[in-house]
Amino acid sequence: MRILLLSAMILSIAAAPRARAEEKPVAPYTQSNANAGARPLEGTAVFDAMNGLDGIQRIVDDLVDHSVADPVIGDIFVNQDIARLRRTLGEQICYLAGGPCTYTGRTMADAHKDMGVTTRDFNVLVEHLRAAMDKEGVPFVQQNRLLARLAPMHRTIVEPR
Numbered sequence: 001m002r003i004l005l006l007s008a009m010i011l012s013i014a015a016a017p018r019a020r021a022e023e024k025p026v027a028p029y030t031q032s033n034a035n036a037g038a039r040p041l042e043g044t045a046v047f048d049a050m051n052g053l054d055g056i057q058r059i060v061d062d063l064v065d066h067s068v069a070d071p072v073i074g075d076i077f078v079n080q081d082i083a084r085l086r087r088t089l090g091e092q093i094c095y096l097a098g099g100p101c102t103y104t105g106r107t108m109a110d111a112h113k114d115m116g117v118t119t120r121d122f123n124v125l126v127e128h129l130r131a132a133m134d135k136e137g138v139p140f141v142q143q144n145r146l147l148a149r150l151a152p153m154h155r156t157i158v159e160p161r
Contacts, residue, residue, distance in 0.1 A: 022083040029106050036092045036103040037156065038149040047099035049142035050133070053090075056099070060090045062132035063125075070128070073121045096149045108156040117158050126150075 033040075050056050064086055068077045077085075088105030095103045105111060126147065133143045 037108040046097040059132040066128045
């Protein structure tokens with residue numbers, strides 16, 4: 001029993017949101033898992049397939065690195081708080097994948113407001129995410145389960161033309 005309790009405490013500490021020192025301050029907002037843009041998947045199959053918290057962070061780092069350097073979408077990230085993006089995107093993916101995380105970021109509409117994201121931009125980002133998951137060894141079926149949760153966010157993130 002003590003081992004189970006200790007394991008649960010360690011897992012909750014590891015999954016607790018931590019603002020990084022290099023993050024820029026943001027205006028106050030209501031933090032809620034509802035801000036993640038979708039309900040989490042049931043069970044932990046996707047979270048486990050992503051190799052847990054460490055795997056998700058590697059996926060997020062790879063996704064962000066490639067997106068920032070991409071000649072098609074890199075300009076979107078020029079004035080963004082990349083440290084905050086890495087943290088909150090990791091929380092969002094962990095939460096949606098059925099992991100033990102809480103999403104502390106803003107709503108998808110607020111986080112992407114006035115960024116000028118197009119459908120092409122969204123699709124390039126998804127390609128980078130899929131490549132990062134491939135690199136981490138996430139099976140295709142588990143990738144698709146996560147992407148199915150993320151896909152409807154297109155309506156919220158992409159600015160109408």
